[in-house]
Amino acid sequence: MKFTLLTLALSTLAVAAGCHGERNTAAGPQEVQIAVTDGGFEPARADVPRGQAFTLVVTRKTDQTCAKEILIPALNARRALPLNQAVRISVPAGVADTLNYICGMHMLGGTIAAK
Numbered sequence: 001m002k003f004t005l006l007t008l009a010l011s012t013l014a015v016a017a018g019c020h021g022e023r024n025t026a027a028g029p030q031e032v033q034i035a036v037t038d039g040g041f042e043p044a045r046a047d048v049p050r051g052q053a054f055t056l057v058v059t060r061k062t063d064q065t066c067a068k069e070i071l072i073p074a075l076n077a078r079r080a081l082p083l084n085q086a087v088r089i090s091v092p093a094g095v096a097d098t099l100n101y102i103c104g105m106h107m108l109g110g111t112i113a114a115k
């Protein structure tokens with residue numbers, strides 16, 4: 001009985017892993033990588049193709065700025081930015097031609113332009 005359960009658990013894991021791999025190879029939304037460094041958000045300006053959803057991947061790499069969270073007003077989104085952890089934010093197609101984001105204290109920020 002134990003053996004059967006273990007086998008079941010393992011095959012479930014295998015299926016889950018398989019699905020994950022498939023998702024990675026499929027053409028998903030474009031990713032826009034942004035880092036928080038001593039210089040603020042880098043790059044502070046990025047372009048994405050107009051009319052396409054994309055995923056913002058924000059990684060804070062320093063403790064030396066106030067940007068420990070990110071706000072995206074157009075999405076009504078506020079996300080904590082844990083140090084050295086990639087935070088993924090899905091942005092649906094057509095939200096804004098110019099998507100602005102700012103830190104929690106409205107001091108640092110950047111723009112993503114749909115072109």
Ligand SMILES: [Cu+2]
Nearest residue numbers: 066103105107
């Ligand atoms: Cu700030």
